Amino acid sequence: MEKSTTTSPRVAESKELARKDDSSRYSDAALTPPVDVVEDSGGITLFADLPGVSRDKLSLQVASDTLTIDAESGLSVPEGLESSHTEVGLARFRRVFTLSKELDTNAISAELSQGVLKLRIPKAEHAQPRRIEIQAA
């Protein structure tokens, strides 16, 4: 009896956490922005369409090996606007990518201009292509 009372709060807590995680994943719905991803020998360049997003409404996060692009469109809409046709129905954009090990997450550079995000993720020093000298014996 003693045992069950000590374990049950912990179980409840973990359930609560799980629910919180779930709801945050589904409640704030977001659009998936279209992207272009190009890789060259020095790294990866990513372009993402984020119309209406200003610099302060864009959040980029790298946690271990996932890159999260989270952005909010800051459209100013006149008062009393009645929508008659909507193709962009949400003001939030989100997309998550899994990065690979050879990418240097500390050296990511980002640029946002006219609603297009340009991300440059260079490859880590040790993953850069090297020319190996062949020594004549």
Add this chain to the structure above:
Amino acid sequence: MYRSLFPRDMFAEMDRLQREMQQAFDLSPTIRGFGRNGFPALNIGGTPKTVEVYAFAPGVDPSSLEVNLERGLLTIAGRRANNLPGSDAKAAVHINERFEGSFRRVLTLPDDADPDAVTAKYRDGVLHITVQRRASSQPRRISVQ
């Protein structure tokens, strides 16, 4: 434009479903259709004094954007340059979803739109067009004599 790799995909099925629903409920779309899935995406709304059009066209050179209004038809045209490497470059394109090339979208404005009072602003990749409604069609209070 939505570029479909597999013609019988979910979106195509949904389009078909939409058409069949329209037939079934005898809804009559305008002769120019709904024109969804185009570039740029459009949001259209109105206030009592204006018609507001938002065109989501990120990464377009503002000088290449053309907005025309003729006989009640609003045309938004332009070109979006691609930033992908040429075929000779030593680069691999892993994902290519973004629109590239020329675009043109046409929409019908309501009859009371005033073609002489249009403003267009391009900011953060969104083109915002405001068309004033004619004063004569705005609600007025008629004084009783």
